[in-house]
Amino acid sequence: MNILEAKQVRKSFGSRNQVYQVLKGIDLNVRAGEFVGIMGPSGAGKTTLLNVLASIDRPTEGVIEIGGSDIARMKDRDLSNFRREKLGFIFQDYNLLDTLTVKENILLPLSLGKQNRMESERMFVDIAKALGITELSDKYPNEISGGQKQRTSAARALINNPSLVFADEPTGALDSKSASSLLGNLEGINRERNVTIMMVTHDPVASSYCSRVVFLKDGQLYTELYRGDKERKDFFGDIMSVQSALGGDGYDTV
Amino acid sequence: MTLFDLVRRSMRKNIKHYYLYFFSFIFSVMLYFVFATLQHDESVIKGAELSLRLDQSFKVAAYLLLAIVAVFVLYANSIFLKRRSNEIGIYQLIGLTRGGVARMLMIENMLLGIGALLVGIATGIVVSRGFLLLLVKLMGKEAFIELSISIPAIMQTAIVFIILVAVTSLQSLRVVYKSTLIDLFTARRTTELSKQPGKISQLLFGVLGIVLIVFGYWYSGRMVNSYFILNAFIVLAATIFGTFFFFRATVGWLLHLWRKRKDGHLAFRDTLSTAAIMHRMKSNARSLTLITTLSAMTLGMIGVAYSLYYSVENSTRGMFPYDFAFQNQAEFASSFEKELTAAGISFEQKELASVELPVDVAKLPSQASAYWADLKASVFSNDSLEQAGMTIVDPTGGAVLFDSFANSDMFGSNVGYDVTLKMPNNELDITIKEVEEKLAMNTDTSFYQLAVDRTTYEKLASGAQEVPYLVFTLGQEEDSKEATAIYKKVVPEKEQRVVYYDMLAQQFEANGLMVFITGFLGLVFLLTTGSILYFRQMTEAEQERQTFRTLRQLGFSIPDMMNSIIWKQLFIFGLPLAIGILHGIFAIKSASSFLFSASILLPATVAFIVYAAIYAIFAAFTIGYYRKIMKDVL
Ligand SMILES: Nc1ncnc2c1ncn2[C@@H]1O[C@H](COP(=O)(O)OP(=O)(O)OP(=O)(O)O)[C@@H](O)[C@H]1O
Numbered sequence A: 001m002n003i004l005e006a007k008q009v010r011k012s013f014g015s016r017n018q019v020y021q022v023l024k025g026i027d028l029n030v031r032a033g034e035f036v037g038i039m040g041p042s043g044a045g046k047t048t049l050l051n052v053l054a055s056i057d058r059p060t061e062g063v064i065e066i067g068g069s070d071i072a073r074m075k076d077r078d079l080s081n082f083r084r085e086k087l088g089f090i091f092q093d094y095n096l097l098d099t100l101t102v103k104e105n106i107l108l109p110l111s112l113g114k115q116n117r118m119e120s121e122r123m124f125v126d127i128a129k130a131l132g133i134t135e136l137s138d139k140y141p142n143e144i145s146g147g148q149k150q151r152t153s154a155a156r157a158l159i160n161n162p163s164l165v166f167a168d169e170p171t172g173a174l175d176s177k178s179a180s181s182l183l184g185n186l187e188g189i190n191r192e193r194n195v196t197i198m199m200v201t202h203d204p205v206a207s208s209y210c211s212r213v214v215f216l217k218d219g220q221l222y223t224e225l226y227r228g229d230k231e232r233k234d235f236f237g238d239i240m241s242v243q244s245a246l247g248g249d250g251y252d253t254v
Numbered sequence B: 001m002t003l004f005d006l007v008r009r010s011m012r013k014n015i016k017h018y019y020l021y022f023f024s025f026i027f028s029v030m031l032y033f034v035f036a037t038l039q040h041d042e043s044v045i046k047g048a049e050l051s052l053r054l055d056q057s058f059k060v061a062a063y064l065l066l067a068i069v070a071v072f073v074l075y076a077n078s079i080f081l082k083r084r085s086n087e088i089g090i091y092q093l094i095g096l097t098r099g100g101v102a103r104m105l106m107i108e109n110m111l112l113g114i115g116a117l118l119v120g121i122a123t124g125i126v127v128s129r130g131f132l133l134l135l136v137k138l139m140g141k142e143a144f145i146e147l148s149i150s151i152p153a154i155m156q157t158a159i160v161f162i163i164l165v166a167v168t169s170l171q172s173l174r175v176v177y178k179s180t181l182i183d184l185f186t187a188r189r190t191t192e193l194s195k196q197p198g199k200i201s202q203l204l205f206g207v208l209g210i211v212l213i214v215f216g217y218w219y220s221g222r223m224v225n226s227y228f229i230l231n232a233f234i235v236l237a238a239t240i241f242g243t244f245f246f247f248r249a250t251v252g253w254l255l256h257l258w259r260k261r262k263d264g265h266l267a268f269r270d271t272l273s274t275a276a277i278m279h280r281m282k283s284n285a286r287s288l289t290l291i292t293t294l295s296a297m298t299l300g301m302i303g304v305a306y307s308l309y310y311s312v313e314n315s316t317r318g319m320f321p322y323d324f325a326f327q328n329q330a331e332f333a334s335s336f337e338k339e340l341t342a343a344g345i346s347f348e349q350k351e352l353a354s355v356e357l358p359v360d361v362a363k364l365p366s367q368a369s370a371y372w373a374d375l376k377a378s379v380f381s382n383d384s385l386e387q388a389g390m391t392i393v394d395p396t397g398g399a400v401l402f403d404s405f406a407n408s409d410m411f412g413s414n415v416g417y418d419v420t421l422k423m424p425n426n427e428l429d430i431t432i433k434e435v436e437e438k439l440a441m442n443t444d445t446s447f448y449q450l451a452v453d454r455t456t457y458e459k460l461a462s463g464a465q466e467v468p469y470l471v472f473t474l475g476q477e478e479d480s481k482e483a484t485a486i487y488k489k490v491v492p493e494k495e496q497r498v499v500y501y502d503m504l505a506q507q508f509e510a511n512g513l514m515v516f517i518t519g520f521l522g523l524v525f526l527l528t529t530g531s532i533l534y535f536r537q538m539t540e541a542e543q544e545r546q547t548f549r550t551l552r553q554l555g556f557s558i559p560d561m562m563n564s565i566i567w568k569q570l571f572i573f574g575l576p577l578a579i580g581i582l583h584g585i586f587a588i589k590s591a592s593s594f595l596f597s598a599s600i601l602l603p604a605t606v607a608f609i610v611y612a613a614i615y616a617i618f619a620a621f622t623i624g625y626y627r628k629i630m631k632d633v634l
């Protein structure tokens, strides 16, 4: 079953006389329980695509259906319910509220639900422990490092057990140890709870955790790779070879 | 956590971060309330009934105040919304409906509005007493006042601000319903950069700006004719649009030329200042125009009002050279003299005489009053005036004309023109040698007053009856009250003339009220414009956080960067001030040419300096804010 369908999605920026098309007609289907990686050179439109798919941004043209309904036509209440109960979003630039502590930021999504205090606390402790930020709970965002902010942002996205997670370079600011623990965590919820994940990344190691990797170039789908039952190491090799074929700006290949 | 909890929490956090917005809201309420209180205060109302003109000014001032407070609150709210847009986006992302977010903002707005209203009115009650004291002092009244809490003022303030809160709520609603999440997430970081200048259209608009301003200045000296209202409108429109184009195009164009000459070799100071100014000039044009216009209005108003106030004594004395004057009232004068002596009041008494003759002034340029039939002139001899203590130019061979409005060169000078005095048997043409900017005798008639030499006087007096005067001047001004009371006791009401001291008090009252109103409005304008600039700069500083971080990482020190920030602030604050002052000077100049004859230079300079000084405080605050951000980024 497709949880997400994008048909001929286009997105342009700019004004009348200087239109710049960033997404040039993208078709993409994501089945429930998939872990999709999105790769491509910088400026290819990955962030834009993710934002459009996650209902954060509006496409200029095209239809996006989540769970069978067109999000452009969804009622405000239904869209909000969807975001509250199903969606988790990890931002490339963290997007934390400066006025709230780490703990308050993470608990924010639960503030609308019906969980009682003890339950929320337990959920917080679990996710904070998994991401290694328990000690930071009373700090404010401007008192922690970039990687710690990124993990806080991830914790906020995951705390309400979403069934669909969008992550924009969630490991961009992390060292390899925290990166692999976050990826492991994502892989875990994907395997155990059948959570659908879409993750933009530049890192072939990160995308080797995925079950499918979609390559984007100049606003179009370039190719895609399925992991099947390959070992992660072998899948990593496949990704590397597509990436060098893709060339790009050399920023991606190390 | 319920919605209400969320509101409470976010408000608690926000008070710390956005105290400025809360403060400005409270401050607006307070100022508005103070003005409303004065407007409804009995002693002021009495003062305002003095003349229709003052009453009108009070009403106009109230509307101006309302307009500026509204603009200010809306502007502050829009900045506040922008700074919080990220938060608004996150709330929606975690699943709050738009309706929910909107409701939350409205609750917040309401709580904030009610809080500000209460605090503002409370502080207003405390400080309005001080303002009232100041007003009473300016008006030269007895400083005995009792200020009760004015219920109508509270009502008026509450209504105005409840409406404002409603409008700001609508403003918030628009942001919530019209923006996508991505707009909200990026709103704080996006800068409205303008395109590179250099197009022909910009040059055209740039030149147009200067042309319009110059035209406005030029025309402002020529507006006094039968199309006065239209002319005033033309001048206003020309200068305001000229200023707008100046900021929007001219400044950018000039900077562009300058930058081109540098050919990429910008000094470090310029990278942070000039480049930033150029990028934002276009989007700043509207607020800079507003600020310039408000400054010019303030300076013009205060300059005129303060000049008038400053010269009240002079101009009153010009119209009433003696403290008391008796014309043909010898018996009243002698009992007045007796009573004064009995009361132990020191005074000087002089005798004077004039001849009253019909006069033809058709040849004078200032012939506005020539339409009146039966014009008369009181003619004095210069030696008798001098003997009474007045110094005047020697009129030998002509006449000296007394005209207390001589300085207002609305119709040009009368010097060199002839008037014709009609004696019973013949006529005498006499040339105006000089015009004295005062009167020779207290009067409540519209007679022309002339001085001639002794021989001419005798000739004129031979055929007509002389009018005798007895004039009194007090030795000490402190006795004025008592002496005035004696005058009113001695002289029956029907025979009484206007007394210098009564006139003086009335003038002080009227002009004091004007100074107060304009000063109060000026203060509000100043605080508003200062805060708007400060808010804007604060937002820019936030947006440049990343630049500062990068620069510091590259090894630039805080003093290096502050240097260029100070430069930029000089420009941002200094330019509107400078142009505002220039506009203000021309406004005062054109007002002075037809409104009054008063000394302008000193009072206007004082007003300008005070204005600039308070304005500079805001610049200092802004610079301080930048310094704080620079320290913070690393
Ligand atoms: N708000 C915007 N206005 C104009 N152009 C934009 C805007 N946002 C993105 N772009 C342009 O769209 C293109 C794609 O941007 P996007 O952020 O999607 O790239 P990306 O693939 O995520 O790159 P990266 O890997 O560097 O994050 C870029 O060329 C960018 O300049």
Ligand SMILES: [Mg+2]
Binding pocket: A046, A047, A048, A092
């Ligand atoms: Mg990106």
